[in-house]
Amino acid sequence: NAGVTQTPKFQVLKTGQSMTLQCAQDMNHEYMSWYRQDPGMGLRLIHYSVGAGITDQGEVPNGYNVSRSTTEDFPLRLLSAAPSQTSVYFCASSYSGTGVGNTIYFGEGSWLTVV
């Protein structure tokens, strides 16, 4: 049981490049989400999905795309990287959402630097 797996762990991009952060979970969780963590600002929700084929925007969605073609995978795409997207990205999953009764599992994070 691997839990929530993110790749890559570290990435350096040039401004304007595109890339995809991968996230996979093997717990058959319906709910998956992406957060970014910036110094002094905690985690902010980028996008989330309540099931295959369903996605929705979080607090800071601009510059990012997501899709959910399978229950297991929830990739995050940066369309044209900007220095403001330098951050640590966390993928998270849970059985049915962020409600009080749900345990949210976080991946180990992906450190992205845009130069």
Place this chain on the structure above:
Amino acid sequence: GNSVTQMEGPVTLSEEAFLTINCTYTATGYPSLFWYVQYPGEGLQLLLKATKADDKGSNKGFEATYRKETTSFHLEKGSVQVSDSAVYFCALLNNAGNMLTFGGGTRLMVKP
């Protein structure tokens, strides 16, 4: 909108010292409150939670009480250990139950 404010770190303590990390929030309604912990190189883990006023969440010697009158959820531990060194995040769950709002995190360093 909802917001969570935590004391800035780092907080440096000696082993067996008493810990308090302050957390206050702004939200409509009656949100559920959480403390998460992030150990070096790892993702976040739920430490404790409280769902209504005057509830006390507790786990691994840590405690926090939901104080509606002061909109606070301060984290305490009576005797910290070196292994408690980590970053601690206070968070609240919105009324719709689909979004967590996190504070900026507080780094705790415990010295032997």
